[in-house]
Amino acid sequence: MECVFGLVGDGFALVVADTSAVHSILVHKSNEDKIMVLDAHKLLGASGESGDRAQFTEYIQKNVALYQFRNGIPLTTAAAANFTRGELATALRKNPYHVNILLAGYDKDIGPSLYYIDYIASLHKIEKGAFGYGSYFSLAMMDRHYHSGMTVEEAVDLVDKCIMEIRSRLVVAPPNFVIKIVDKDGAREYAWRESIKDTSGAPTS
Numbered sequence: 001m002e003c004v005f006g007l008v009g010d011g012f013a014l015v016v017a018d019t020s021a022v023h024s025i026l027v028h029k030s031n032e033d034k035i036m037v038l039d040a041h042k043l044l045g046a047s048g049e050s051g052d053r054a055q056f057t058e059y060i061q062k063n064v065a066l067y068q069f070r071n072g073i074p075l076t077t078a079a080a081a082n083f084t085r086g087e088l089a090t091a092l093r094k095n096p097y098h099v100n101i102l103l104a105g106y107d108k109d110i111g112p113s114l115y116y117i118d119y120i121a122s123l124h125k126i127e128k129g130a131f132g133y134g135s136y137f138s139l140a141m142m143d144r145h146y147h148s149g150m151t152v153e154e155a156v157d158l159v160d161k162c163i164m165e166i167r168s169r170l171v172v173a174p175p176n177f178v179i180k181i182v183d184k185d186g187a188r189e190y191a192w193r194e195s196i197k198d199t200s201g202a203p204t205s
Helices: 050-071 077-092 135-145 152-169
Strands: 003-008 012-018 021-023 026-029 035-039 042-048 099-107 111-117 123-126 128-132 177-183 186-193
Touching (some): 003 042, 003 099, 003 111, 012 035, 012 042, 012 099, 012 152, 035 050, 035 177, 035 186, 042 077, 042 177, 050 077, 077 123, 099 128, 099 177, 111 128, 128 135, 152 186
Antiparallel strands (some): 003 012, 012 177, 021 026, 042 099, 111 123
């Protein structure tokens, strides 16, 4: 029951993801971070098979870093999105990755942007988007409440509305979510929304 969604505001982009690691009917952990920091000004939120998600996102992260190391300049957000789409398209004919991606970034001359890339290598630049079962509810809330030029406070309030709707309407809703933001100051974690604390590492009395 994964959910990844994001939106573009005034000078920033937000990506939100559930943090549940699930296999079949089992929940393995509830603090899995599904939003990777690609570089200083890019975020990559992914949903899909856990093995494909981890392998493919790390592959993209390392190749983005390699490009910057070789050329001395980072990829733009659009270039990173097109590279990601190209790798998914190549794999589609061989051994496809079952992974859907929202790639958010901030470029100095362009500003914030958000790209939708699905497992069959479709690429679209969007203002708001979502993947997973939670997308039915988060997209409905964003269609109603989203507007261009949102402030960070307005965007986070909309994110909270989406999370509340997912928790109340989805039959097996993920309990915890992580929110990350990218703007002129860089990509970083903004907040967590937790209803269950992961105690797997806590000592037993």
